[in-house]
Amino acid sequence: MADSTTAPRELTEPLREDIRLLGGILGEIVREQAGERIFQLVETARTESFRLRRSEIHRSELAALFDGIDTADAIPVIRAFSHFSLLANLAEDLHRERRRAAHRKAGEAPQNSSLAATYRKLDSADLPAGRVAELLKDAQVSPVITAHPTETRRRTVFEVIKRITALMRERARPDLEPEDIERIDLNLRRQILTLWQTAVIRLSRPQLETEIDEGLRYYTMSLFEVIPALNAEMRTELRRRWPATDVLTHPLVRPGSWIGGDRDGNPYVTADVVRTATRRASMLALEHYLNELEALEQELSMSDRLVTVTPELAALAEASGDDGPSRADEPYRRALRGIRGRLSATAGDVLDELPHHWLESSLTPYGRPEELLADLETIDTSLRKHSDGILADQRLAALHEAVLTFGFHLCGLDMRQNSETHEQVVAELLAWAGVHRDYSSLPESERVDVLVTELRTRRPLIRPDAKLSDLAHGELAIVRAAAAAIRDLGPDAVPHYIISMCSSVSDMLEAAILLKEAGIFDPGNSDDGPSCSVRLIPLFETIDDLRAGASILRSTLDVPLYRDVVRGQGNLQEVMLGYSDSNKDGGYVTANWALYRAELDLVEAARDVGIRLRLFHGRGGTVGRGGGPSYEAILAQPPGAVTGSLRITEQGEVIAAKYAEPLMARRNLESLVSATLESTLLDVEGLGDDAEAAYTILDELAELARDAYTDLTQRTPGFIEYFRTSTPLAEIGSLNIGSRPASRKPTKSHQDLRAIPWVLSWTQSRIMLPGWYGAGSAFTAWVGDDQSRLKQLTDLYKRWPFFHSVMSNMAMVLAKSDIGLAARYAELVPDSSVRDLVFGKIREEHSRTVDMYKAITGYDDLTGDNPALHRSIHNRFPYLEPLNHLQVELLKRYRSGDDSPYVRRAIHMTMNGLATALRNSG
Template sequence: MHPTDHESAPSQDPHHPLREDIRLLGRVLGDTVREQHGEATYELVDQIRRHSVRFRRADDQAARQALEATLDSLSREQMLQVIRSFSYFSLLANIAEDQHQIRTQRQAALTGHAATEGTLEHALGRFAAKGLDAQQVLDLIGHAQIAPVLTAHPTEVRRHSILHEQMQLARLLRERDLTPQTPEERAESEEELRRIVLTLWQTRLLRPTKLSVLDEVANSLETHERTFLREVPRLYSHLEDRLRADLKQARAPQADELELPNFLHVASWIGGDRDGNPFVTAQVLDSALRMQAECVLRHYLAELNNLGLELSISALLANPSEALLNLAARSPDQSQHRQDEPYRRAISGLYARLAATYQQLVGRKPARPALGEAPAYETAAELLADLNVIHRSLKANGSVSLTRGRLRQLRRAVQVFGFSLAPLDLRQNADVHEQVIADLLEAAEPGSQYLALPEEQRVARLLDELQTARPLYSPHIDYSELSRGEIAIFQQAQLAHQRYGSQSIAQCIISKTASVSDLLEVAVLLKECGLLKPARGADAPTLAVNIVPLFETIGDLRAAPAIMDALLSQPLYRALLQSRGDVQEVMLGYSDSNKDGGFLTSGWELYKAEIGLVEVFARHGVRLRLFHGRGGSVGRGGGPSYQAILAQPPGAVQGQVRLTEQGEVIAAKYGQPETGRRNLEVLVAATLTASLLPPNKDVPPEYLDVMEELSATAFAAYRHLVYETPGFEQFFWESTVIAEIAHLNIGSRPASRKKSTSIDDLRAIPWVFSWAQCRIMLPGWYGFGSAVEAYVQKHGEAGQQRLQAMHANWPYLSSLLSNMDMVLAKSDLAIASRYAGLVSDKALSEAIFGRIQAEHDRTVRHLLAVTGQTALLERHPELQRHIADRHPYLDPLNHLQVTLLQSFRERQQRNEEPDERVQRGIHLTINGLAQGLRNSG
């Protein structure tokens, strides 16, 4: 497959290397198709590509007709080969684009260009220009917490085997780019590239069985091993060195001793998120924690082994400290060959202790045995203390440079990752907690009827429980299966604190939080399992984990400030917060609020909720940490993280940011170490910038009034279509691939919370993913056109000018519309119309799709008017061209997906056995379109 040429001289076009890489990969893929399936198959695929390109580039209707005729004439086997060819091309193009991003950033650094937005250099430069010094940055970092949180994803379509080959291909492209090669080396490189592409071609894209939760844990650990364990410490070192240089320049006495506190870590939900996932049990939680411990301890053991090889320092040539000699003396390594090498012997002792820790926590010995027996470390702090002995000894004998390599990275890794690797968040629905509390109370006090109590009485009852040491739970009572499962989870969390440390589980998140009692119910459950200790005498109550409300629906977001105000007004809860450093985390749900109220209203209610929460927390003197439940797609709060963080309302960041990174986004953002480092740096730079250089606090009140008016209209338009239009549910299920997604083996979690076709019960992720597949992208824009049209009709030209001024001067709105701009560029209503044709009720289909099409036209027209563009993505020409270049490779997949869906559903209606090739073809098109669209779920 050969992408269409865009000839330009390399010296004039910075994107020429990208196009060269895509041409190379396309050529190799085409050769692979030819070699594996013959010239006829290759010619067929290339003919389809040429027709599709010609139609897209020149709006050639003859080419469109030829494309459709060719696709309609394919046999089932030919369809599968065409689908696989176009899917793999998108996959290969993605790899090339990711490598080009790394190349571009590197080139900018090599040529001395000004630091780009989103880098630490750019952020620190801005601080200096504004008169802020390094100490002010350090003061912020002292109480900062920044955390990407990995979550499992029911629309992650790539198998681990495919990801592995992608990484190998990325490595090869990087080597070809960085190292001058002889003709022989170039030929060897291309031969290896061909082997990788052939392996990909012969590797099954689809999973034969559904992923288990522990499969998802294992996949996430690959990302930790490849990226986080190495790149997080490197990022700390880079920022530390940069700030140390600034302090030295200012002649600050603490410059040489500067070591940053832990402020950046990576957390996870995978193995702890039970909301709607019945497969997450106490046993799974235990296994997930053990797998994480094994991963991080294996890394430490490997690094210690390498460190021992490096530090071959002889005591005859350098003077070790007394503490270092004591470490060496306790080591089981008593080899005569190393008697004068105390650092090696000391490190052998650390290795032996860590190997014992590995056996204690993992349940077996590590692959590389220790030289002898030694007691296990009880905590990661003990390991760090021993590493610090080595660090101080080297520093004292004038070997500072030896402290700055592997030892420095290992010390930081131990500080950040401990023995648990990633803090594992627990999450469950508030309704479940409520049922468990009712069950416990009924068993302890028959007739308590907790579920019948009004909110005020529930709160009083729960507060009474929190003030007594008397347990509600008894192991001798037979509770419901639900209650037993939940209690077992909390008990397992308490055991995790004992085994891995308190950082192993630090969050307990409550989905669908709607009241103060929802939080106090979790507090009671934590008390039952020893993670909350009531006040005793002069001892204040203590809380071992954060209790985090998750406000998801539009109504919940509107109620959030009042709920938190009432909670923080409770003296007992405030006392518990003091034991957590007077920091309260609040999670905001982007996905469900969008599904509930549409794109514009979701974004606005999130913004308002943050303003309200900032005011409430300031009044109570509690630090607010916002946890943003964002997805990969714009319809689920996705989009560039840097702009999203800077667009937060004043006071909403304060050095504290957590945000979810989900499924396909994990691989895209953190699969490659260089890309992962860049995305981590973006989070840090954005958080520091938003905290130290917050947006103008004086957002004109009229802006808020305008948004309120726009949101009300958009909300009504969206709700009227999705929830109030008879037959819309049928239209959605029949015009999208939602039913087929539900049966695709792409995640451990069910697509719906309940066994129903109700949109209320459907998870937000497959909701968004389905609209992306049919190219409507409805969750990313619907309602905006109606809102702006009504506003301009009411306020005339002055209203239009006001909207344009808001876009130009308000980061919140410019970020919102920038994301919508990208989504609309990816949409295609002509293709979507073919999916609408799948709906059995033709009158219903025409009515609903007609409304969608009209709203799409309104939205594009008014978006262009507000932003001042003449075409979508006009201000982002490279992204515009990138999306346009992808369309010819997506169109055939969409066409074939519709054809296959039609065939599959007709057989269903006739009660015939499904054609396995048709099912596989549908699932392959889902995979291919997800690859091509990238952030689609």
């Protein structure tokens, strides 16, 4: 396959040079460390993989290289190809960075998904100031790092890759002398040697506390630097365009987290974990502020013999208690010492351990971030009064913006639990209190009556000595830990409570009962209505729940008590949409359309009842779990679905890909912000009066696709057996990638599996089924022999961002799939009749889907609209081939009875390598 990208070959030559350099160094290290025999095996496998891509050999010839391979030999081969893939990824990232810089240097128009491009579009739209202010009233862009860790790389490996990246950037400088390049290459060799000698997989499953720390590491790596600067820039740019408005009165980008608060199916989330998550986040924020204050104290050395300060600054310096003679004439240093002292006292009050840069102090702690901001503003005002604005605009301004963005809490910790658990616990509480002996037996209307009555009274249901089940004790302890975090760190510390599998009004109100028991929900009195600092958020996940979501929301808001709560929360209701379970439930096309339809219905419901709606998108890293380019995905939302606000989950390997360093973090956050602004302020759907006709077409396609999908997953005999035996599903359960169990409960049904192992299994076997199955049958049946219908779909692909995104993401998955390799995994199925039936259906549907994609889009290739993906497949996928063959060989060995630790470890290493190379691990 030729490297036929749309870019001239000379533009991609630097990428090939980087891959050759890094691959060459790795090859030398493999030869030195593993020996000539292993090196030759790796080289043979590599060259044969490239020959296979050029159709010069048959796949069976490559597979034969590994027949009966000794496990001790397999492990270094797996490691070599895993590292090749990792280094190729690194080279691709650097190439994209290089090309963007070249575009900017050439003075070309800014690329879509950048703020520069968005500003141009807004300038051309001639938007009225009043409308901009109204639409951005509750503006918020919130990437939420979740507790679904599919990042299979260890942190140590991650740090080595970061150092290699820095060295490659330095190597690209045009002013280097030969000795500089020699020095850099030697350092590259050191780092790649370290990579080779570092174990790539964990020996034990990570604890939740480890996951908390891994989620927080991105703040020091990039987010402390990038988010405050981005927020300040956005405020400046928008107010410059609409100076008559007070647009963006609060920071636009405000991150969140699920790690330590999401207990849906995770028994390891406890009250102690909630405390750990909130306190460690707070400590990181306070530690950052104290560090910056210490630096400012060194920098702002101005003497009052040379400058005049404001009376407020003089008073702040006097109140610091810093009366040392050496600083008598340095009011800014004294004032900053006092701020450090007060903030240190705050840390001593609210944290479980003292942060670095802590200063022993007897000063009064800050009660709220606003008090700290006021003191920083005093310093800012004084600096500007004596023409030192240039000093105020640097570290001080960045610190002020950071405190404004992160407060004392750093990031909001979302709580999440399944509605079934809420029902059990609330039923137990009501029975203990004598309110109702069998709440669960009540019909919905009576349940709502009981819950509303309880929510109107201040009387708690239980007292401290109540004898309750472990489940009830645990759930109450968790919400009380959340209440303590809110009390100590502010309401933004725990701002949301998400109800999984929400299907009724009572599901919403049961969560409110738990919040009331913890003192978070206040019933109010005759003068004041009910209030709650935590927003209750229904999560609609299955196809049926998505279709019923708007009705559930309307019914809940029809309850006067709940409507009063929402009114007290700024008349804003958030709803979460689940991408993973809806896909697993109904297939790719059906799930995507169910989500779009649900958003349309929710927007209409919100408009009818007079509230503002914010949608929270539970997207995973893979297309099968809602993944794909974020910018395109946001623009593909229906009209009214993005009203200045967007919350979106960031999961697994996607987190590292987006936020591991400032340049990447800035670029990815810009794409979220750009798409949010454009979706809010501009007409991006593009259907006009044809919208209803397009919706009808998708209604029909979704039903056809669901039928094809359920025919395979529910009506095909032996499908579950095929899934379990043709993929490494069982082995994934022991892969140490997260603290969370693979299934919600013991089961043999794919519907009870978590989406991560469901998608990861199909990804490893290279079928990628969740990202396309059912589409081919749906398109084929709907079009039939009617070419005018095919033209309708082509027109929708060209005009409608939603349909274009669905097709583009599907093509990306199909391009990464490989039915030839999948056939090797099918050989693992013991029952030949099951294998032939199920794999036969998959193979036929794959062919249909590829053919229909080409017919609808007009492309001859699955990567026709994505030259970067084409280049990536060309450069990286030959390194995947040996990993897949080795995985199949090792699975056969393991399942035939060889369960030695080395075989298990080797299987896990192939999973790690494939996940790294595909950049889609689940």
